[in-house]
Amino acid sequence: MANRYLVAPREQKCIGCGLCVLAVTRYEKRQLGTKNSPITIKGFPGQHKIQIDYGEVIKNPKKIVQICPQNCFDTILS
Amino acid sequence: MNLEYKKILYLYIDINKFEYEFKVHEDLWKYVGGVGVGYRLLFDNFDESPIIVTCGPLSGYFPYVSKCNLLYLKNGRFVEKYGGGTIASSMNFLGIDGIVIFGKTDNFINVSIYDQEVTFSTEDKREFSKRNSDMTITGNSVTSRGYFSFGNISEHQIDINGGVSLNIDATKSLDLKNFYDYENIYNSFLERYRELTVEPRNNPSCFGCPMGCDNSSAGEDGLNIAVLPRTLISCGYAEDLFKDIPNVYAALNSVGYRYHHSHLENLPGLVGQLKTSISELLSKNIETK
Numbered sequence: 001m002a003n004r005y006l007v008a009p010r011e012q013k014c015i016g017c018g019l020c021v022l023a024v025t026r027y028e029k030r031q032l033g034t035k036n037s038p039i040t041i042k043g044f045p046g047q048h049k050i051q052i053d054y055g056e057v058i059k060n061p062k063k064i065v066q067i068c069p070q071n072c073f074d075t076i077l078s
Numbered sequence: 079m080n081l082e083y084k085k086i087l088y089l090y091i092d093i094n095k096f097e098y099e100f101k102v103h104e105d106l107w108k109y110v111g112g113v114g115v116g117y118r119l120l121f122d123n124f125d126e127s128p129i130i131v132t133c134g135p136l137s138g139y140f141p142y143v144s145k146c147n148l149l150y151l152k153n154g155r156f157v158e159k160y161g162g163g164t165i166a167s168s169m170n171f172l173g174i175d176g177i178v179i180f181g182k183t184d185n186f187i188n189v190s191i192y193d194q195e196v197t198f199s200t201e202d203k204r205e206f207s208k209r210n211s212d213m214t215i216t217g218n219s220v221t222s223r224g225y226f227s228f229g230n231i232s233e234h235q236i237d238i239n240g241g242v243s244l245n246i247d248a249t250k251s252l253d254l255k256n257f258y259d260y261e262n263i264y265n266s267f268l269e270r271y272r273e274l275t276v277e278p279r280n281n282p283s284c285f286g287c288p289m290g291c292d293n294s295s296a297g298e299d300g301l302n303i304a305v306l307p308r309t310l311i312s313c314g315y316a317e318d319l320f321k322d323i324p325n326v327y328a329a330l331n332s333v334g335y336r337y338h339h340s341h342l343e344n345l346p347g348l349v350g351q352l353k354t355s356i357s358e359l360l361s362k363n364i365e366t367k
Contacts, residue, residue, distance in 0.1 A: 013280070015280060015281065015282050015283040015290040016282050016283055016285070017283040017284075017285065017286065017287055017288050017289075017290065018138075018167070018285045018286055019141075019286070019288055022138070022286065025251060026254070026257075026261070029251070030253065030254050030257050031251040031252060031253055031254060032138075032139055032251060032252040032254060032260075032333065033138075033171050033248060033250060033251030033252060034138075034167075034171055034248050034251075035171070035248060035249055035250060035251045036251065043210075044210055044223065044224065044225070045223050045224070045225035045226070045282030045295075046225070046282050048282075069278065069288035069289075069290070070280065070290075
């Protein structure tokens, strides 16, 4: 069965709010925090880079797509 | 985050000597966080004239509570500033409720905080100014990530000739005991963004806040905000959401704090008493001088 993967094709729009980082630990690990999150946001304000760790499976990628206020994320089928 | 006590990091910065100490304060628990804890720390360490940075108990856990409180003494009065960025959530995710900085320095010092370990390094001014730190304190400016300002401090410059930058590695995660309760409350806060007095924009945003508002880089000078939002250190523009005691009670309980309604109701009185005590100390100080 094909899996859906999270991608960030519009990372230049990222405002660094971190809602995706928090949401992914919340939904995947039932935890609050940024530690062990498969998504990290790097860079300076205004030039953020979104890094997604594909070594970890994100089971609910659609929720991450929905939570981003700037619509940076999409899902793709593999 | 610390559910039953407050953990404070004391930094002693001198010309050549850098030291640190973590202290657990059970007596600070009743002040909830933010200005409450900040005032108490200032009162207890009044003679040393420290620089105090505090975060709120919900910083990073809920939207619109991403601000940090900076407190210091200058020219016989205490100065209180608020700014956003990543410093408050990083502190809370590391389990530190406040940072107290003693001493003055001519050097530019980078302080890295990782779990229970603090390392100090001295840098030249150019390297220091390029740093993308959680918080950078110099005599005439305080910022987070070099973008989020703590307001205009040119009238009340901090007595520090060099600078201190704080880099915090958030190494702790909190296990959610009641995921669905938390999720409901979190989403209800997110959905109430229209109750904020700022509009959503595309500017860099404080951590945990989806607004990206036009004021994100400006600090909160000139806002007169109620005590409860200031102890949580909510954004000044989200005051209406966080001065509502049932809202705050539900949010605090959903992450595991055991504050009761009475704690939150008595908070303005407690903080007011502290503020009066500090003002008395300040006026005594002026008289003796």
